[in-house]
Amino acid sequence: MPKSITRTYSRYSRDASALFAGLIRTARIERKLTVQEVADRAGISRGLLQRIEKGDLKCEIGAVFEVATILGIKLFGADESTLIKHLRRTEDKLMLLPKSVRKKTRAVRDDF
Amino acid sequence: MPKSITRTYSRYSRDASALFAGLIRTARIERKLTVQEVADRAGISRGLLQRIEKGDLKCEIGAVFEVATILGIKLFGADESTLIKHLRRTEDKLMLLPKSVRKKTRAVRDDF
DNA sequence: CGGATATGAGTCTTATATGGATCATATAGC
DNA sequence: GCTATATGATCCATATAAGACTCATATCCG
Numbered sequence: 323m324p325k326s327i328t329r330t331y332s333r334y335s336r337d338a339s340a341l342f343a344g345l346i347r348t349a350r351i352e353r354k355l356t357v358q359e360v361a362d363r364a365g366i367s368r369g370l371l372q373r374i375e376k377g378d379l380k381c382e383i384g385a386v387f388e389v390a391t392i393l394g395i396k397l398f399g400a401d402e403s404t405l406i407k408h409l410r411r412t413e414d415k416l417m418l419l420p421k422s423v424r425k426k427t428r429a430v431r432d433d434f
Numbered sequence: 435m436p437k438s439i440t441r442t443y444s445r446y447s448r449d450a451s452a453l454f455a456g457l458i459r460t461a462r463i464e465r466k467l468t469v470q471e472v473a474d475r476a477g478i479s480r481g482l483l484q485r486i487e488k489g490d491l492k493c494e495i496g497a498v499f500e501v502a503t504i505l506g507i508k509l510f511g512a513d514e515s516t517l518i519k520h521l522r523r524t525e526d527k528l529m530l531l532p533k534s535v536r537k538k539t540r541a542v543r544d545d546f
Numbered sequence: 547c548g549g550a551t552a553t554g555a556g557t558c559t560t561a562t563a564t565g566g567a568t569c570a571t572a573t574a575g576c
Numbered sequence: 577g578c579t580a581t582a583t584g585a586t587c588c589a590t591a592t593a594a595g596a597c598t599c600a601t602a603t604c605c606g
Binding site for chain 2: 331341342351
Binding site: 437438439478479480481482485490492493494497533534535536537 | 580581582583590591592593594595596
C-alpha cells in the first residue's frame with residue numbers, strides 16, 4: 323500500500339470474523355491441540371494463529387482457511403465433494419453472464 | 435515474514451477460496467457493478483478486487499469479507515442477527531472450555 | 547460494425563503483516 | 577499449593593501484499 327490506508331469494516335464483516343475466530347478457537351481446544359501445534363501443522367507462526375483466534379481482519383484468508391481446514395471446520399458448510407459441486411455450478415453460471423459490466427451511456431442525449 | 439515463506443494450501447482451502455471468488459464475481463456481475471465501483475465502495479484498489487475474484491489466498495480476509503458484505507453475500511449463510519446469535523453461543527461455549535491445553539505429562543511413569 | 551470502456555496483466559513503491567524471539571502471566575494437572 | 581507449560585503481549589527485522597500507473601485486449605452496446 324503506497325498511500326497509507328485505514329480500512330473500515332462493516333459490522334457484518336466484523337461479526338463474521340469474530341464468529342470464525344470463535345469457531346476456530348473452540349475447535350482447537352475441543353481437540354486438545356496447542357496453539358503451537360496447530361500453527362505448526364498449518365505452516366504459520368504461533369503469533370499469527372493468535373491473531374486469527376482474535377478475529378483480526380488483516381490476516382491472509384489462506385492462513386485462516388488452512389487453520390479451519392486442519393481443525394475440521396466446514397467452509398460454506400460443505401465437505402470437499404459438495405464444495406466442488408458448488409464450485410462447478412458457480413463457474414457454469416458465470417459463463418452465462420456477461421464478462422464485463424457496461425454502465426448505461428451517461429446523459430440521455432444531452433447533445434447538439 | 436522474516437524467513438522466506440512458501441505456504442502450501444490444502445485442496446479444501448483452495449476450493450473454498452475458488453468458490454468464494456466465484457460467488458463474489460457472480461454477485462458483482464448480476465448486480466451490474468463494475469470492478470472499480472465495488473472496489474471503491476469497499477475501500478480497496480481495483481487490483482486487489484481482481485485478485486480476490488481470482489481466489490488469491492493471500493488477500494486480507496477483511497477485504498474479502500467486506501466485498502462479500504457489499505455484494506450481499508451471506509457469510510456462514512447467516513444474516514446479521516443470526517450471525518450474532520451464533521457468535522454469542524460460540525462465546526458461551528468457549529467460556530466452558532479450558533483456557534489452555536495441556537499435553538499429557540510425557541512418559542507414563544518412566545521414573546525411579 | 548465501431549467506439550468507448552471495462553477488464554486483465556504487468557511494474558514499481560511502500561506500508562505493513564508475518565515470523566522469530568523474549569518476557570510475564572495464567573492455568574492445568576498432579 | 578506447586579510447578580511446568582501454554583498463552584498473551586511486545587518488539588524487531590524483513591518479506592511481501594496492496595496501491596497507483598500504464599498498456600493492451602476484450603467486449604458490450606448503440
